[in-house]
Amino acid sequence: MGRAPCCSKVGLHKGPWTPKEDALLTKYIQAHGEGQWKSLPKKAGLLRCGKSCRLRWMNYLRPDIKRGNITPEEDDLIIRMHSLLGNRWSLIAGRLPGRTDNEIKNYWNTHLSKKLKIQGTEDTDTHNMLENPQEEPASDGGNNNKKKKKNGGKKKNKGKDNAEPPKTQVYLPKPIRVKAMYLQRTDSNTFTFDSNSNSASGSTSQEKDESPVTKESNVVSEVGNVGEESDGFGFFSEDHDLVNASDIECQSYFPTYHGTLQQLYEEYFQLLNMDQGQFERNSFAESLLE
DNA sequence: AATCGACCCAACCGCCCCACA
DNA sequence: TTGTGGGGCGGTTGGGTCGAT
Numbered sequence: 056m057g058r059a060p061c062c063s064k065v066g067l068h069k070g071p072w073t074p075k076e077d078a079l080l081t082k083y084i085q086a087h088g089e090g091q092w093k094s095l096p097k098k099a100g101l102l103r104c105g106k107s108c109r110l111r112w113m114n115y116l117r118p119d120i121k122r123g124n125i126t127p128e129e130d131d132l133i134i135r136m137h138s139l140l141g142n143r144w145s146l147i148a149g150r151l152p153g154r155t156d157n158e159i160k161n162y163w164n165t166h167l168s169k170k171l172k173i174q175g176t177e178d179t180d181t182h183n184m185l186e187n188p189q190e191e192p193a194s195d196g197g198n199n200n201k202k203k204k205k206n207g208g209k210k211k212n213k214g215k216d217n218a219e220p221p222k223t224q225v226y227l228p229k230p231i232r233v234k235a236m237y238l239q240r241t242d243s244n245t246f247t248f249d250s251n252s253n254s255a256s257g258s259t260s261q262e263k264d265e266s267p268v269t270k271e272s273n274v275v276s277e278v279g280n281v282g283e284e285s286d287g288f289g290f291f292s293e294d295h296d297l298v299n300a301s302d303i304e305c306q307s308y309f310p311t312y313h314g315t316l317q318q319l320y321e322e323y324f325q326l327l328n329m330d331q332g333q334f335e336r337n338s339f340a341e342s343l344l345e
Numbered sequence: 346a347a348t349c350g351a352c353c354c355a356a357c358c359g360c361c362c363c364a365c366a
Numbered sequence: 367t368t369g370t371g372g373g374g375c376g377g378t379t380g381g382g383t384c385g386a387t
Contacts (some may be wrong), residue, residue, distance in 0.1 A: 071355070071381085093372065109373075110356065145375060160376075161354050 068102045072111055076101055080108055081116050114157045121153030125162055133159055134167055 068076070083099035089112065091098075092105035101108060114120075125133075129151055136147040144156035144163075151159065 069357075091372085104357090106358090106373080107356075113374095114355075142376065156375075157355075164377095165353060 066102065067096075067104055067107075069107075072115075076103065077111070077116055080112060084112060084116075110157075114155045119153050120155065122158075125154075125166075129154065130167070133163065137163065137167070 072080075079099050079101050080095075080103075083095065083101075087095075087098075092109040094105070095101075095108050096103045096105055099108070103111075132150060133147055136150055140146050142160075144160040148154050148156040148159050
């Protein structure tokens with residue numbers, strides 16, 4: 056399309072962020088909230104592109120980020136959601152509180168695609184679970200990172216690459232789109248979460264993506280049991296002088312999920328195992344986007 | 346100990362969508 | 367209706383790390 060870059064990039068820093076830059080960005084967002092990414096760097100005293108700031112915040116500095124140690128439940132859910140939605144990382148991330156689309160994307164590319172290929176449980180071209188993996192070998196999908204050389208070679212073993220047989224257990228989704236939290240600055244200098252607006256604008260593509268979560272969140276709100284799900288979801292304010300969870304009025308978004316969501320996931324599961332498969336799966340995935 | 350190759354992941358890039366003037 | 371800007375998303379890159387030789 057040849058659209059002009061989001062910023063001139065002249066004289067702007069690139070590459071890894073320094074602790075000082077992180078501190079500046081964090082401090083600014085604590086004070087002013089997210090948004091206005093284009094003007095943020097200047098106001099915050101950063102020599103960075105606004106997009107870079109946004110990315111850094113979204114993928115690394117946000118207080119609700121959970122890093123590393125993808126649990127088996129998350130692992131399983133990523134695989135299942137990917138089979139439904141394909142490479143819609145932000146949607147998948149929306150089901151995994153504290154996980155970012157970037158992290159899930161990386162995790163998929165480095166662990167799961169390889170794992171599934173070895174297991175032959177997913178066609179990496181179509182992202183669809185194979186009905187009969189033994190009959191239909193997984194193709195060498197173009198979905199892999201170009202830099203990947205070989206599968207299954209030596210690797211730092213982080214305990215994730217041990218190919219386990221496909222699980223039959225259904226793990227519950229975690230229907231929280233942390234990403235959807237939009238921190239707005241209030242006059243009292245604290246953050247509030249506007250549960251009625253997932254983003255700064257009324258109906259962006261983001262909202263499109265998030266609508267399923269919104270729906271689920273509504274469901275969740277009926278289920279109740281607010282806030283008892285810790286799940287390693289601490290807002291690590293000990294190490295980072297960041298937004299404290301208690302400052303965010305969104306704890307109703309951290310529910311436990313019983314009943315209705317179990318049904319919902321069973322619905323997912325049924326769709327995944329349907330013989331008619333593809334059509335329903337696609338329409339179901341589409342329905343998530345509506 | 347040095348070298349090499351494989352891998353991981355933070356960050357960048359380009360494109361797209363939507364809101365708004 | 368059209369153009370523009372802001373923001374989000376998925377794909378890709380490249381430097382750092384680690385294990386093998």
